[in-house]
Amino acid sequence: MSAPNQTRERTRSSTETEELTGAEIVVRALRDEGVETVFGYPGGAVLYIYDELDKQDAIQHVLVRHEQAAVHAADAYSRSTGKIGVALVTSGPGATNAVTGIATAYMDSIPLVVITGQVPVALIGNDAFQEVDTVGITRPCTKHNFLVRDVNELAQTIKTAFYLAASGRPGPVLIDIPKDVTAKRCRYEYPEKVQLRSYKPTVKGHSGQLRKALQLIAAAERPLFYTGGGVILSDSADELTQLVRRCDAPITNTLMGLGGYPASDRQFLGMLGMHGTYEANMAVQHCDVLVALGARFDDRVTGNLSHFAPHAKIIHVDVDPASISKNVKVDVPVVGDLRSVLREMNELAEEMGIGGGSLERWWAQIEEWRQRDCLHYTQTDTIIKPQYVVQKLFELTVGNAIVTSDVGQHQMWAAQFYGFDRPRRWINSGGLGTMGFGLPAAMGAQMAEPQSTVVCVTGEGSIQMNIQELSTCRQYKLPIKVACLNNGYLGMVRQWQEFFYEERYASSYMEALPDFVKLAEAYGHIGLRAEKPADVEPVIREALRLKDRMVFMDFLVDRTENVYPMVPAGAALSDMILV
Amino acid sequence: MHRHIISVLLENEAGALSRVAGLFSARGYNIEAMTVAPTHEASVSRMTILTQGSEEIMEQVLKQLNKLVEVIRVNDLSEGPHIERELMLIKVHAVGSDREEVKRLADIFRGRIIDVTDRSYTIELTGTGEKLDAFLHALDPGMVIEVVRSGASAISRGAKSI
Ligand SMILES: Cc1cc2nc3c(=O)[nH]c(=O)nc-3n(C[C@H](O)[C@H](O)[C@H](O)COP(=O)(O)OP(=O)(O)OC[C@H]3O[C@@H](n4cnc5c(N)ncnc54)[C@H](O)[C@@H]3O)c2cc1C
Numbered sequence: 121m122s123a124p125n126q127t128r129e130r131t132r133s134s135t136e137t138e139e140l141t142g143a144e145i146v147v148r149a150l151r152d153e154g155v156e157t158v159f160g161y162p163g164g165a166v167l168y169i170y171d172e173l174d175k176q177d178a179i180q181h182v183l184v185r186h187e188q189a190a191v192h193a194a195d196a197y198s199r200s201t202g203k204i205g206v207a208l209v210t211s212g213p214g215a216t217n218a219v220t221g222i223a224t225a226y227m228d229s230i231p232l233v234v235i236t237g238q239v240p241v242a243l244i245g246n247d248a249f250q251e252v253d254t255v256g257i258t259r260p261c262t263k264h265n266f267l268v269r270d271v272n273e274l275a276q277t278i279k280t281a282f283y284l285a286a287s288g289r290p291g292p293v294l295i296d297i298p299k300d301v302t303a304k305r306c307r308y309e310y311p312e313k314v315q316l317r318s319y320k321p322t323v324k325g326h327s328g329q330l331r332k333a334l335q336l337i338a339a340a341e342r343p344l345f346y347t348g349g350g351v352i353l354s355d356s357a358d359e360l361t362q363l364v365r366r367c368d369a370p371i372t373n374t375l376m377g378l379g380g381y382p383a384s385d386r387q388f389l390g391m392l393g394m395h396g397t398y399e400a401n402m403a404v405q406h407c408d409v410l411v412a413l414g415a416r417f418d419d420r421v422t423g424n425l426s427h428f429a430p431h432a433k434i435i436h437v438d439v440d441p442a443s444i445s446k447n448v449k450v451d452v453p454v455v456g457d458l459r460s461v462l463r464e465m466n467e468l469a470e471e472m473g474i475g476g477g478s479l480e481r482w483w484a485q486i487e488e489w490r491q492r493d494c495l496h497y498t499q500t501d502t503i504i505k506p507q508y509v510v511q512k513l514f515e516l517t518v519g520n521a522i523v524t525s526d527v528g529q530h531q532m533w534a535a536q537f538y539g540f541d542r543p544r545r546w547i548n549s550g551g552l553g554t555m556g557f558g559l560p561a562a563m564g565a566q567m568a569e570p571q572s573t574v575v576c577v578t579g580e581g582s583i584q585m586n587i588q589e590l591s592t593c594r595q596y597k598l599p600i601k602v603a604c605l606n607n608g609y610l611g612m613v614r615q616w617q618e619f620f621y622e623e624r625y626a627s628s629y630m631e632a633l634p635d636f637v638k639l640a641e642a643y644g645h646i647g648l649r650a651e652k653p654a655d656v657e658p659v660i661r662e663a664l665r666l667k668d669r670m671v672f673m674d675f676l677v678d679r680t681e682n683v684y685p686m687v688p689a690g691a692a693l694s695d696m697i698l699v
Numbered sequence: 700m701h702r703h704i705i706s707v708l709l710e711n712e713a714g715a716l717s718r719v720a721g722l723f724s725a726r727g728y729n730i731e732a733m734t735v736a737p738t739h740e741a742s743v744s745r746m747t748i749l750t751q752g753s754e755e756i757m758e759q760v761l762k763q764l765n766k767l768v769e770v771i772r773v774n775d776l777s778e779g780p781h782i783e784r785e786l787m788l789i790k791v792h793a794v795g796s797d798r799e800e801v802k803r804l805a806d807i808f809r810g811r812i813i814d815v816t817d818r819s820y821t822i823e824l825t826g827t828g829e830k831l832d833a834f835l836h837a838l839d840p841g842m843v844i845e846v847v848r849s850g851a852s853a854i855s856r857g858a859k860s861i
């Protein structure tokens with residue numbers, strides 16, 4: 121053991137004998153986990169913890185304006201950095217407000233530790249003031265949760281929570297701490313390790329299966345890579361890129377997988393699925409080997425399951441065995457961590473001499489599909505097309521922004537028109553589809569990366585679901601750029617009503633919209649409006665020029681534009697509605 | 700659709716049971732019966748779940764159970780030779796000539812009468828679910844006052860543990 125290590129050991133053992141309160145333990149354990157930022161909102165049950173947070177400055181607490189936003193911000197902090205996001209809320213309404221955020225993270229497998237206050241142990245079950253059964257409510261939307269009844273178990277529980285959140289298939293873990301537990305004292309010793317006999321995620325893939333997979337890929341005439349959020353979560357974009365380039369095969373990403381492979385690369389076909397590109401969906405329907413990596417065959421991706429990839433042998437790598445053969449029966453299942461698996465696949469591919477195959481005919485076919493130019497739109501000089509706004513954002517930020525989004529048409533346009541060349545730049549709620557995610561997510565990302573340009577692409581519907589966070593942005597001087605594609609409609613709902621409900625627009629119209637420019641100003645920010653196509657570029661330029669200010673850009677866009685292509689729910693992927 | 704008997708070893712902790720029960724209801728899996736109690740190791744509980752489902756659903760049931768952090772091991776006992784037992788306590792009207800009749804029937808099924816009043820018997824019976832059903836069918840439905848069944852417990856045959 122080296123000398124500096126020994127000193128560290130000594131300082132640690134001297135602290136081991138200290139008696140700390142539960143609240144001190146919480147803060148100390150967070151520091152020992154390397155946590156730098158906690159998003160939260162105080163209340164009675166967590167006041168001891170807040171008191172301790174205030175006495176130190178290793179951890180910054182970010183005070184949001186609604187607990188849902190605290191969790192979304194912690195979530196995006198994690199999505200942009202790969203670190204575990206941390207949120208802290210009080211009991212009762214604090215916890216219930218956090219639930220949407222927790223469920224959002226759960227659906228997208230984002231590692232979070234959420235700490236909730238609880239009424240004192242003796243009052244649990246008594247319908248006490250601000251009591252809810254938080255572990256009961258969050259059981260189905262957390263990877264795991266704990267109620268800590270004894271201060272002696274606190275440190276170990278926190279350690280375990282962090283371990284569970286990030287290992288295997290990541291997810292949010294909740295720790296419910298009764299108020300009296302935060303006041304009681306015990307010895308603090310942060311455990312080095314976690315031993316759980318019942319939880320041992322597989323890391324290394326089965327080498328025999330990987331060989332088999334590579335042989336299939338090598339023999340394929342029409343191979344296709346279909347990769348998802350697992351590539352981002354496992355930080356294996358480089359490894360993936362290496363393998364795909366070697367195979368010279370086309371690749372498509374799910375909504376969650378964007379940035380896992382450079383969008384500007386020739387081999388990239390765009391997103392697949394309901395609003396995927398023509399070429400990506402056609403490639404799925406015609407490929408003979410489909411290589412699914414860290415993607416979970418969601419129904420927005422597969423369309424009608426019985427018609428999905430009808431000619432393909434399917435290889436599926438996922439860290440969660442339950443993702444494999446859940447919706448689509450696969451031929452070569454591999455359980456393992458993608459980073460480790462892709463590294464091994466690259467080595468094996470080298471050893472087996474895979475690569476440089478002749479896929480000319482397949483590529484010729486794909487180029488033909490590409491000619492269809494499925495994302496085409498026409499920008500006239502009268503009405504702003506929403507796609508044009510995103511395209512301009514992309515150009516003027518040189519593709520380097522972190523883009524968060526809300527849910528709806530604007531989300532799909534952001535996914536289609538902002539080319540992500542790197543992972544962790546595209547942050548959106550895919551699995552739960554939570555309107556209200558975008559702005560707090562932008563806060564989390566901006567806190568994590570103060571130097572990066574963070575753009576929140578939103579709609580006038582979604583932004584109003586967490587609009588109060590403009591106040592948080594003011595307090596912490598977060599220079600987020602909000603790009604509101606204001607179509608005056610719950611556009612995605614309106615689109616479905618146009619296509620599938622005979623144009624009966626029940627409650628999809630957003631009446632009584634606020635003046636977003638004035639609203640931004642009221643919160644102390646800058647508001648800009650673009651009413652015609654010629655305004656778009658100057659508005660974006662001005663917003664980007666104001667580097668240290670939050671700017672709300674209100675783009676009055678074509679009110680009835682639709683997202684194309686579209687695969688109607690339940691149809692085969694090849695049955696696309698095209699422009 | 701086949702009947703499956705699933706054995707689950709799990710941490711004997713508060714909340715573990717509701718996690719399993721919640722999983723079944725949230726994912727719409729069928730539960731016919733579920734029993735749970737600590738094993739010879741106090742920190743481990745064993746649960747037996749009687750369920751039905753297609754092969755694909757059963758694969759998901761096993762995987763999803765395995766995914767629960769507190770679950771140590773999961774096994775589909777119906778895939779191999781196993782022994783299944785259920786306990787039933789049944790209280791029946793027993794007056795006049797019925798008293799002899801009920802006693803005879805209980806004997807045939809190797810049941811034991813464990814409580815007696817001048818108007819009733821309480822019978823204890825163990826066996827497979829089928830056997831318990833058969834006993835119930837053999838009784839005149841009008842005689843039955845009350846039935847309580849434990850749900851199946853099961854163990855594999857042979858010397859090995861799951
Ligand atoms: C309005 C709207 C429209 C949408 N339209 C589309 C659409 O057109 N196309 C589309 O693709 N999606 C669309 N979605 C998103 C969709 O609902 C799903 O969220 C998304 O398709 C899931 O992406 P994924 O398969 O990459 O899985 P994710 O949810 O990202 O899951 C990741 C997978 O990777 C695995 N994994 C995690 N870590 C690792 C690791 N270390 N190693 C290996 N595996 C790992 C996980 O177990 C999981 O199976 C839409 C959503 C909304 C709200």
Ligand SMILES: Cc1ncc(C[n+]2csc(CCOP(=O)(O)OP(=O)(O)O)c2C)c(N)n1
Nearest residue numbers: 528529530555579580581582609610611612
């Ligand atoms: C919390 C929540 N409520 C309802 C929905 C259903 N929903 C999906 S998209 C959408 C419309 C979003 O409108 P807007 O934010 O204006 O975006 P647009 O589609 O117009 O771009 C609605 C209501 C949702 N996804 N989330």
Ligand SMILES: [Mg+2]
Nearest residue numbers: 579580609611
């Ligand atoms: Mg809108």
